[in-house]
Amino acid sequence: MPNTQSLMPRILLSNDDGIHAPGLAALERIAAALSDDVWVVAPEQEQSGAAHSLTLHVPVRVRKVSPKRYAVGGTPTDCVLLGLREIIPAKEKIDLVLSGVNGGSNAGDDVTYSGTIAAAMEGTILGVPSIALSQSCGDRSNPSFEVAELHAPPLLKKLLAAGWPEHTLININFPDCPADKVKGVRVCPQGKRLVSVALTGRVDPKGRPYFWLGGEREDKADSPGVDLEWLARDYITVTPLCLDLTDYKTMEQVRCACDADL
Numbered sequence: 001m002p003n004t005q006s007l008m009p010r011i012l013l014s015n016d017d018g019i020h021a022p023g024l025a026a027l028e029r030i031a032a033a034l035s036d037d038v039w040v041v042a043p044e045q046e047q048s049g050a051a052h053s054l055t056l057h058v059p060v061r062v063r064k065v066s067p068k069r070y071a072v073g074g075t076p077t078d079c080v081l082l083g084l085r086e087i088i089p090a091k092e093k094i095d096l097v098l099s100g101v102n103g104g105s106n107a108g109d110d111v112t113y114s115g116t117i118a119a120a121m122e123g124t125i126l127g128v129p130s131i132a133l134s135q136s137c138g139d140r141s142n143p144s145f146e147v148a149e150l151h152a153p154p155l156l157k158k159l160l161a162a163g164w165p166e167h168t169l170i171n172i173n174f175p176d177c178p179a180d181k182v183k184g185v186r187v188c189p190q191g192k193r194l195v196s197v198a199l200t201g202r203v204d205p206k207g208r209p210y211f212w213l214g215g216e217r218e219d220k221a222d223s224p225g226v227d228l229e230w231l232a233r234d235y236i237t238v239t240p241l242c243l244d245l246t247d248y249k250t251m252e253q254v255r256c257a258c259d260a261d262l
Helices: 022-032 076-087 115-125 146-162 227-232 248-260
Strands: 011-014 038-043 062-066 069-072 096-103 130-135 168-174 184-187 199-203 209-213 235-242
Touching: 011 022, 011 076, 022 038, 022 096, 022 130, 022 146, 038 076, 062 076, 069 076, 076 096, 076 115, 096 115, 096 146, 115 130, 115 168, 130 146, 146 168, 146 235, 168 227, 227 235
Parallel strands: 011 038, 011 096, 038 069, 096 130, 130 168, 184 235
Antiparallel strands: 062 069, 168 235, 199 209
16 A cells, blocks of 8 residues: 555656646645645647557657746656656655546546546556546536545545555546535446447538537436436546456466367
């Protein structure tokens, strides 16, 4: 169990919406309620949908914006990797990684696409307790982070006091409702959308077809009691995500099938 009970943790913030994102500014205000020692290492440009990708074939440049604040010309994974291994001095040991606050939920299938989740995932891989925070919103062009800013600090303090296993990250989603209308917190499993990524086909001026990925999608869950359902009912959702993707229930079935062919 990692030591997550420091009275004044040193925190690294990152995101996938970029260094100038309003959600990152909201996260800085949230972090200020936990610590006065906060570092920011975030993408220079928006990296939504980057998932847990590394930049391998072009140089990754780092720009110092101000003390303890850096912009990285790469993915959220690049940011956390560089932040923990290069940018922040080794003596300034980071106790907690917070990623977000994403403008839009990261529930259900989103966790496999999300750069917000990936930043927390990289922090976890590197041995630092990590939490991803996302704000569900009807209008992604003008999201409000009021719910996250009000409810995140006390929730984060509870999670840090409780702690969690080393190879697990915490995924928090805040509902799209007035801050005083939040019904509570639900610790729940990841769900699955009935419809995931939207595809829109169009034709360019030269008659060639092309596609836009993303946009409007169905947020209805395929089963009860999962993050998507509770979020739609105005609850904050907390979902522990494990780095080990092994399907242990299926291992014996697959082992038997493979052994039969030898």
